[in-house]
Amino acid sequence: QVQLQVSGPGLVKPSQTISLTCTVSGASLTTNDFYWSWIRQPPGKGLEWMGSISYSGNTYYNAPLKSRTSISRDTSKNQFTLQLSSLTPADTAVYYCARDFNGFGVWGQGTQVTVSS
Numbered sequence: 001q002v003q004l005q006v007s008g009p010g011l012v013k014p015s016q017t018i019s020l021t022c023t024v025s026g027a028s029l030t031t032n033d034f035y036w037s038w039i040r041q042p043p044g045k046g047l048e049w050m051g052s053i054s055y056s057g058n059t060y061y062n063a064p065l066k067s068r069t070s071i072s073r074d075t076s077k078n079q080f081t082l083q084l085s086s087l088t089p090a091d092t093a094v095y096y097c098a099r100d101f102n103g104f105g106v107w108g109q110g111t112q113v114t115v116s117s
Contacts, residue, residue, distance in 0.1 A: 002026040004097050004108035011114050017085040022097030022108055024078045030055050035100040038071065038082045040093040041110075048093075052100060053080055087115045 008020035022036070029036060037052040051061040053071045061069050065084075073080040084091060092115050099106040 002099060002106045004099065004106060006095065006097050006108040006111045008095075008111060008113070010112055011116065012087055013117055014088055014115055016087050016115075017083055018087060018091075018113060020082045020084075020095055020097075020111065020113070022080050022082075024080070024099075027099065027106075029053075029073055029075055029078055029080060033101060035060075036073070036080045037098045037100050037104065039096045039098055039104070040113075041096070042090070042093040050082065050084075089115050091115050 003025045005023045006020060009018060012018050032055055034055045035052045038050040039047055040050055041047050049062055050065055051059060051069050051071050053059050053073055059071050068085045070083040071080060093113060094110045095113050096110045097108040098104040
């Protein structure tokens with residue numbers, strides 16, 4: 001059974017950079033055709049895809065966030081990480097990691113990130 005677990009700080013200050021980690025069990029980051037994604041949902045709004053890292057390590061970003069977003073992975077730990085810089089209160093959201101294999105079929109539990117001074 002594939003499980004994803006998100007970890008990271010819940011409260012950050014404006015202008016800071018946040019780092020969230022998704023730990024994957026039951027599947028390998030390097031399995032062909034798997035893409036590993038970050039998705040967020042601001043309060044009262046819909047889901048927003050932020051970016052993905054492929055099984056081969058290629059990265060893809062949502063254009064409006066590209067300049068502030070970096071996704072990386074540690075295959076030895078089977079983890080992938082989101083870094084989002086220059087935070088503003090508009091980045092307050094629940095952040096999810098998910099596996100994309102013909103759709104976002106497996107999700108982590110989500111973590112609330114609040115940007116506030």
